[in-house]
Amino acid sequence: MTRFATRFGAFEIDSLPGQCQVAVCHSFVVPEDHRGNGHGHHLKAEQEALLDHHHYDFAVCTVAAGNERQKRILEKSGWRHLANFRNRRSCETTELWCRGATPSTTEDSHHE
Ligand SMILES: CC(C)(COP(=O)(O)OP(=O)(O)OC[C@H]1O[C@@H](n2cnc3c(N)ncnc32)[C@H](O)[C@@H]1OP(=O)(O)O)[C@@H](O)C(=O)NCCC(=O)NCCS
Numbered sequence: 001m002t003r004f005a006t007r008f009g010a011f012e013i014d015s016l017p018g019q020c021q022v023a024v025c026h027s028f029v030v031p032e033d034h035r036g037n038g039h040g041h042h043l044k045a046e047q048e049a050l051l052d053h054h055h056y057d058f059a060v061c062t063v064a065a066g067n068e069r070q071k072r073i074l075e076k077s078g079w080r081h082l083a084n085f086r087n088r089r090s091c092e093t094t095e096l097w098c099r100g101a102t103p104s105t106t107e108d109s110h111h112e
């Protein structure tokens with residue numbers, strides 16, 4: 001597990017069990033009294049740099065469907081929405097997003 005934390009925010013990264021080229025990004029937070037000042041974007045840039053530094057090929061995270069701020073941060077840093085599911089713990093829709101995926105071509109799938 002990699003932990004990044006300053007007084008303006010924090011996040012954690014784990015490798016997916018069984019597939020260590022996939023990063024699972026979670027616990028991304030900016031303290032309430034610092035929100036709305038761009039720290040979310042800066043924190044995301046730190047996360048991007050760490051994903052590159054550790055040579056991950058792919059990364060995933062989840063976000064509540066109604067979390068427009070976090071979705072804006074994800075979009076701006078080039079992440080892509082992958083899927084939605086109905087979350088029985090939060091009783092909300094949860095979205096799955098990814099970084100690093102390229103649409104697979106017929107040629108790719110023949111070589112896999
Ligand atoms: C989500 C979170 C990290 C955002 O941090 P932040 O420092 O407030 O974010 P920023 O100031 O960098 O702003 C992010 C973007 O959201 C946009 N935004 C703000 N309020 C918004 C709203 N109501 N609807 C849509 N976009 C909004 C901002 O305009 C900004 O985009 P822009 O700079 O391109 O215009 C912070 O709110 C947080 O910690 N929330 C609780 C924990 C959480 O939800 N973590 C994510 C778990 S997946």
